[in-house]
Amino acid sequence: MTDFTLSPETQALARRVRQFVIDKIVPFERDPRLTQHGPSDSLRDELVALARAEGLLTPQAPVDLGGMGFDHATQAAVFEAAGWSTLGPVAMNCAAPDEGNMYILGRIARPDQIAQFLAPMVLGHRRSVFAMTEPGGAGSDPSQLSTTAVFNGNDYEINGLKWLITGANGAKTWIIMANVPENPHGAHGPTLFLCEGDTPGIQIERVMDSMDRNYVEGHAVVRFAGLRLGPTQVLGEVGSALRYAQMRLAPARLTHCMRWLGAAARCQDIAIAHARTRTAFGKALIEHQGVNFMIADNEIAMHQARLAIRHVAWLLDNDVRCRHESSIVKASISEDLFKVADRCVQILGGIGVTSETVVEMIFRDMRGFRLYDGPTEVHKYAIAVQIMRQGSAFADPVGW
Template identity: 70%
Template sequence: MIDFSIPSDTAALRDEIRSFVIDEIVPFETDPRLTQHGPTDELRSELVELARKRGLLTFQAPARFGGREPSHLDQAVLYEAAGWSTLGPIALNCAAPDEGNMYLLGKVATEEQAEEYLRPVIDGRQRSVFAMTEPFGAGSDPGQLATTAVFDGENYTITGTKWLITGATGAKTWIIMADVQANPHGPAGPTLFLCDGDHPGIVIERVMNTMDRNYVEGHGVVALEGVVLPPAAVLGEVGQALRYAQLRLAPARLTHCMRWLGAAERAHSIAVDYARTRTAFGKPIGEHQGVSFMLADNEIALQQSRLAIWWACWHLDQGAKGRHESSMVKAVVSEDLFQVADRCVQILGGMGISDETPVAMIFRDIRAFRLYDGPTEVHKYAIGRQALRGRGA
């Protein structure tokens, strides 16, 4: 039986989150600390404390760390509410990359690693990064990993360049992907390492100017200049980084979709209000067929996106890995929500390309979302290969 009802406790928490975001977080959207490179760490800390006071901080954390540990389906409802403002997930500590990193560390880290690197992130005391992407190496194809780790039997020495590393400036918990070179002392291959952001050899060269501005401290270019780490810094097993990355990416693709569904819904609500009150040629513009059709297309796209997300979340909750399902949802939802935002800009006209409303910011940020965790084309390539193998393969 298919049941689309939302449990009462989840609905109540959704409403509490949405009210919190509207009442306490939306006013910060015009704060000067929301810069071209995203919210500053100072602004983030202030927002986090507001969520802490409301008892809403890191609601998605595992129960053993004091969180509510909602199912994936519950998360879909709650993250959509959080995404009403692009600052909402930051305040609630369920924004990328921290949310995905917390999920990965909760699954793979040892107890000692979790206490040192995970718990402070869950507590909102520090931020984290996932340092995989490289300018001419790992990205959509992580198999092109160029950063190396040389093991001499006692320590690993990591050398390489990373870029588009979200939140690198000021982050304390670092997950670094590097290719352990063949050696006589143990296994080799792509490996994840944990370390502190202040560790010698981690050099943040600059923060990139990008079209989005919703991630704390933006996206950095990082040089790894002989970062020396002990075997205890290995996250999981040597040579298993790509498997762990997939463990992180399948749910992270969906949480991206959930948050941006909330933002697109916000943009649509602004466009609807404008279409009711703005007149042209003798009547509200919403009564003109061209605008009403755009509003209808938005309504359809938002609901289709919501149902697609719920479908993939259901699979994850049943124990599936969700790689295929999350690729399908990421591909369609990222494209459809961008179209929603684009129609909202069009409906608002001149106001839509200004900062008089958050719609222009949402439009830019959702355009960037189409590339997060793999562009649409990469996901379609994987989906097509799965179709050739047979849907049940």
């Protein structure tokens, strides 16, 4: 039997997180260090210090590394609470891409790599990047990877161009995906490498202008030019990068949904408050059917999102791979929550497209949610392929 009931301890924790975000983090939403390219490292460090002082740092990481060690079901409640502000997950060290990178490092990194690259991340002392996406197509379809890592028997020479590399500017832990060509010295194929951000051969060409600004230091164009890494800097096994990327993506898709549900709830709260006090044609906006239907649609969407998130979290906690289910959840929730934010803008009217409320910022930031970790259309294609192979899950009346 699937039971989504939160324990009293988890309920109390989620409420404590939400209050922490309201009291300590929301005031920073107008800080000038929240730039067009996202929070600066200076702002991030200050926010992380606040979460550290509250004992709310890195809820997803193992306790033995300094995290809080929560399972996916508990993360669902905590991340939703943190998402009330887009700066909440930044403060609590559970924002993308660091959260997903910690997940994959914790599963495939060697003990020495964990000590050097992961442990300081869990403690909030460094950020990371996952350098996969390329202008030529490698992103949603990583098989188009063109960055190469030529192995001469002693070391790998990495050359290639990446873009949309989130948080590259200032990040210290770098996970790089590159293709190892066939060679007489060993294995080949798409491979992950791990190195320090100041390694010679990593060139940050520019930070891209984008409509979102919720990721620390934005999204960069990065060139690898003669980057030399030794065999000990391979992360996992040579040729296994695509499998590792999929291992990272299933839980990362879900945590995105958790965080954005919290942001959507914030928009709904602001829209309701506005609709209760603003009048038009002799009565409050909320009394007009055109407005209260939008509020009802939002509540329906968020209710369904929360149930879907908690179901997939339950599957992950029961060691189900749930690649198919995470695609379903990510595709549906990214579309539905964006509609929630859009309706909130509409309810607010002209003020909704200004910075007088945070809704405008959340609306812009949330647009990217329909693209990263796989555009909706890619997920729908993968879902359809699974159905063609195995049939619909709903052919079985028992289901889960």
